[in-house]
Amino acid sequence: MLDAIIVLIGALLAIFSVAVLTYPLVRSRSRGQPEMLEAAGEEGLSELDSIYESIRTLQLEYGLGKVGEDMYRQHMNDYRLRAATALRRRDEKQTDAALLLEQQVLLARAAIVDADGSPADSSGPCPSCGGALDQNAAECPKCAAKPGFSGPDLQ
Amino acid sequence: MSDLGAISLWIALVLAGYAAVGSVVGKVRNVPALVESSRRAVYLVLLALVVATLSLVASFITNDFEVAYVALHSDLAMPARFTWVAFYAGNEGSLLYIAFVLAAVSALVVWRVQPSLRDTMPYTTAILMVIVVFFLAVMGFMANPFDKLPFVPPDGEGINPLLTHLGMFFHPPALMAGLVFTAVPFSFSLGSLIGGKTGDEWVDAGRVWGLVAWGLLASGLLLGSWWAYTILGWGGFWFWDPVENAALMPFLGLTAFIHSIMVQKRRGMFRMWNILLINVAFGLALYGMFMNRGGPVPSVHSFGASSLGWTFLIFLGVGVVVPLIVFFWRYPLIKSAQRLDSMISREAAFLVNNLLLLAVAFVTLWGSVYPLISRLFTGNEITVARPFYDQVNGPLFLGLLFVMGVGPLLPWRRTTPAGVGKALLRPGSFALAVVVVLLALGLRQPYALIAFGLGAMVTAGIFLEWYRGARSRHRSMGENYLLAWLRLIGANRPRYGGYIVHLAVVMVALGIVGSSFFGTQRDVVLAPGDSFTIEDYELRFMGTVEVPHSNRTEFVSTIEVYRDGRLLEILYPRRDFYPAFNMAATRAAIRSTPVEDLYVVPSENLADGKVGFRFLVNPLMWWMWVAGPVLVLGTLVALWPQPSPARARVAARIPAGSRASPA
Numbered sequence A: 001m002l003d004a005i006i007v008l009i010g011a012l013l014a015i016f017s018v019a020v021l022t023y024p025l026v027r028s029r030s031r032g033q034p035e036m037l038e039a040a041g042e043e044g045l046s047e048l049d050s051i052y053e054s055i056r057t058l059q060l061e062y063g064l065g066k067v068g069e070d071m072y073r074q075h076m077n078d079y080r081l082r083a084a085t086a087l088r089r090r091d092e093k094q095t096d097a098a099l100l101l102e103q104q105v106l107l108a109r110a111a112i113v114d115a116d117g118s119p120a121d122s123s124g125p126c127p128s129c130g131g132a133l134d135q136n137a138a139e140c141p142k143c144a145a146k147p148g149f150s151g152p153d154l155q
Numbered sequence B: 001m002s003d004l005g006a007i008s009l010w011i012a013l014v015l016a017g018y019a020a021v022g023s024v025v026g027k028v029r030n031v032p033a034l035v036e037s038s039r040r041a042v043y044l045v046l047l048a049l050v051v052a053t054l055s056l057v058a059s060f061i062t063n064d065f066e067v068a069y070v071a072l073h074s075d076l077a078m079p080a081r082f083t084w085v086a087f088y089a090g091n092e093g094s095l096l097y098i099a100f101v102l103a104a105v106s107a108l109v110v111w112r113v114q115p116s117l118r119d120t121m122p123y124t125t126a127i128l129m130v131i132v133v134f135f136l137a138v139m140g141f142m143a144n145p146f147d148k149l150p151f152v153p154p155d156g157e158g159i160n161p162l163l164t165h166l167g168m169f170f171h172p173p174a175l176m177a178g179l180v181f182t183a184v185p186f187s188f189s190l191g192s193l194i195g196g197k198t199g200d201e202w203v204d205a206g207r208v209w210g211l212v213a214w215g216l217l218a219s220g221l222l223l224g225s226w227w228a229y230t231i232l233g234w235g236g237f238w239f240w241d242p243v244e245n246a247a248l249m250p251f252l253g254l255t256a257f258i259h260s261i262m263v264q265k266r267r268g269m270f271r272m273w274n275i276l277l278i279n280v281a282f283g284l285a286l287y288g289m290f291m292n293r294g295g296p297v298p299s300v301h302s303f304g305a306s307s308l309g310w311t312f313l314i315f316l317g318v319g320v321v322v323p324l325i326v327f328f329w330r331y332p333l334i335k336s337a338q339r340l341d342s343m344i345s346r347e348a349a350f351l352v353n354n355l356l357l358l359a360v361a362f363v364t365l366w367g368s369v370y371p372l373i374s375r376l377f378t379g380n381e382i383t384v385a386r387p388f389y390d391q392v393n394g395p396l397f398l399g400l401l402f403v404m405g406v407g408p409l410l411p412w413r414r415t416t417p418a419g420v421g422k423a424l425l426r427p428g429s430f431a432l433a434v435v436v437v438l439l440a441l442g443l444r445q446p447y448a449l450i451a452f453g454l455g456a457m458v459t460a461g462i463f464l465e466w467y468r469g470a471r472s473r474h475r476s477m478g479e480n481y482l483l484a485w486l487r488l489i490g491a492n493r494p495r496y497g498g499y500i501v502h503l504a505v506v507m508v509a510l511g512i513v514g515s516s517f518f519g520t521q522r523d524v525v526l527a528p529g530d531s532f533t534i535e536d537y538e539l540r541f542m543g544t545v546e547v548p549h550s551n552r553t554e555f556v557s558t559i560e561v562y563r564d565g566r567l568l569e570i571l572y573p574r575r576d577f578y579p580a581f582n583m584a585a586t587r588a589a590i591r592s593t594p595v596e597d598l599y600v601v602p603s604e605n606l607a608d609g610k611v612g613f614r615f616l617v618n619p620l621m622w623w624m625w626v627a628g629p630v631l632v633l634g635t636l637v638a639l640w641p642q643p644s645p646a647r648a649r650v651a652a653r654i655p656a657g658s659r660a661s662p663a
Helices: A002-026 A032-042 A045-063 A069-116 B002-028 B032-061 B068-073 B080-087 B091-111 B121-141 B171-181 B183-194 B203-231 B242-267 B271-294 B309-333 B346-378 B386-409 B417-440 B446-477 B481-491 B493-518 B621-639 B645-653
Strands: A123-125 A132-134 B520-526 B531-534 B537-548 B553-563 B566-571 B574-578 B583-587 B589-592 B596-605 B611-619
Touching (some): A002 B002, A002 B032, A045 B242, A045 B645, B032 B068, B032 B121, B080 B091, B171 B183, B171 B271, B183 B271, B203 B271, B203 B583, B271 B309, B386 B446, B446 B493, B520 B531, B537 B596, B537 B611, B574 B596, B596 B621
Antiparallel strands (some): B520 B611, B531 B537
C-alpha cells in the first residue's frame, strides 16, 4: 500500500512538472514588450547609483580630511560630468525603446486592419513631438500633448 | 519513503538537465517561451530536491536501516537532534545537501534577477543547472543516499562520535554552502561573458552573492576551528590539514574578489581581473569539494573519505578550463572604463591586498597538493607540515594586516605622499606606542610585536575615522555621538560593514599570535590528589568517574583550578569511549577569559586511576571566538541593501499620477 502511495506521489510530481514546463510553451501571451520597457527604465541606474555612491564617499572623505579642497573640486566635477553623460545615455535608450514600441504597436494595428479588412487605422503623427499617436487617444503617450494641440507655445 | 526520495532525485536530474539545455537553446534560437519554461524548471528542481531531502530526513527519523546511508550514519541510540548532523555525515548525504542548497539559491537567483541581467540570465541559469546536474548525476550513478541494503539490520552503526558536537551543527553546512554559493557570482560573471555583456552589469549581483559565500565560508572556518580546539584534544585550532586548506583557499580567493569588485563597482576598473578572480575562487571551491568529498589525502576529516576523487577531479578540470576558454574568447571585448590614477590610492591598496591574498592561497595550494604530486612522481607521499605554512604564510599575513591598516586610510583615486603621512600619523603613532609598551613589558618576539603593532594601527584607524565621522555629524546635524555613529554606519554600509569585519580579523589575529607565540603546553600523568602548576595556575586532580551511556562510556575527570591559593573554578574534562567505533573522543574543559584560556584535556585514562593530561595556557584565544559574531555582524551590515539614489531620483521626476499602477 505504502509503495503504491509513493509511486503515486512520484508520478504526480512528474506530471505536475510536465504541466508547469509546457504551460509557457503553449500559451500565446508574450512578455517581451513590457520587459523591454522595464529594461530600458533600468538602463544606467546601476551606473548612476555607482556615481552617486562615489560622490557620497568623496563628500565623506572630504569631511574626514582625507581629501584636500582642490582634489575634492576636481573629482566632484569629474563625477558630475560622468553623471550627466550617464543620464543622457539613459534618456537616449529610453527614447529608442519607446519609439521601437510605438513602431511595433503601429505594425500590430496595421496587421489587425489587414486581417479584418476594416478601414485604415486612426493613428497619425503627434503635432507636438512627431511620435505615433492614435487620434482617439486622450493624449500622446510620449509627450502627453492633447490630439488637438498644435505645438509648444514659445511665448 | 526512501523510494520517493530516489524517484525525486531522478526527476530533479531530468529537470535540471532540461533547464540547462532549454535556457541556452531558448536564448540562442530566440524562443522566449522555452527560456521561460526552463526558468520554471529551476523551481521544480528545488521542489523535487525538497521531496528528496525530506525523504532522507524521514528515513533517519523512522530508523529505516534498510537504507544503507541511514544504517551507516545512525543507530537507535542516536538522539533525534543529531539527524541534522547525520544527514551530511557521509558523502551521499553531503551531496544531497549541496544539491539542495545550490537548487535553492539558483531558484532565488532566477526569481530575484535584476532587469539589467535578464538578457544574460539564460546562460547564468544554464551554468548553475549544469553544476546541479553534476551533483545529481554523481548521486544517481555513484553515491545514491537512497541505496538499499540486501537485508534490514536490527540497528545502525551510529553517528561518528567526532560529529556529536555543537560546532558540527553549523560548521559543515556553512562551509559546504559557502563553497556552493561561490558558484553564483561565478555563474553571473560567466553568463554575462557568454552573453557578450562585458561591462559592469553583473557587478552588483556578483558582489552580494560573493559576500554571502564569503560570510558562510568565514563562519564555517571559525566554527571548524572551534570544533577542532574543543574536541580533537591537541589544544590547537588549525592543523593546515588538506581539507582545512581546501576551505581556506576559496575563502582567500573570495576575500580578494569582494574587495576588488568594489573597485569595479565604484570606478569601473579591474573588469578582467574580477572575472579572473571569481574564476579562481570558483576553481578553488571546486578543489575544496574535490578534497572534501573526493577524499584523495588523509586528514582529520577522514570520516568524509570516498572513492569519488576522479569524478570530482574531472569536474574541477572542466570548471577551470571552460571559463578560461570563454574568457579568452571574449577578451577583446573586456575593457576597463577607467585607469589606475595613482599607486597611492585605495584602488592600489586593494590591488596589493589581492596579490597578497592570492599569494597565501597559492602557497597553501602548493603545500596541499605536494603530497599528491610527490606520490605521483616519486611513489612516496611527502606531507608538508606546519612550519612550511608558518614560515611562508606568516610574513604574507603580516603584509595583509599592514594593507588592512593603510588601505582604509587612503582616499579613492589618488593622494599625495604628504597626504598619506598625515593620514598615517595618528594610527601609526598609536601602533608605535603599543609596540613600545609591549617591549617595556618584556615581549621580544619580532613577529608578535609587528602583528600587535599592525593590529593596533588597524583598530586605531577604524575608531579614528568613526570618531571623526560621528563628530562631523554631531556638529553639522546636532545628533548625539551614538546616533551620529549609527547613522554614519547606516549611510555607508559597505564601507563600515567592511571595517567591522576588519576589527574581527584583528581579533582573530590576536588569538593566533597569542596562542602561537606565548602559549604554554605541558603533558603530565597525575594520580587522584596530585597537583600540577602551569603558569600561575595550580591544578589539583581530584579523580575520575565512569558514566555509562547506551553508546559510550564517559570518563569524567575533576580538576580544581587555584590561583594564589584561591579556588577559581572546577573543570570537568572528559574522555568518551565508543565501543561500536572502538575509538575515544575527548571533550576539553576550558576556562576562557579575554586574557587567556586554561585548557585541560585528558589524553589517556590509565588502569590504576591515573590520567595523562595535556594542560595548556593559550593567551588571547577568547578574542578569536568572539570574532565570529563580530564578523557575521560586519558581513550583514555590508550586505544590508541601501536605497538606490538613482531610482529615487528617477521616481521623483515622474509625476505621481502617471506612474503605472499594479495590475
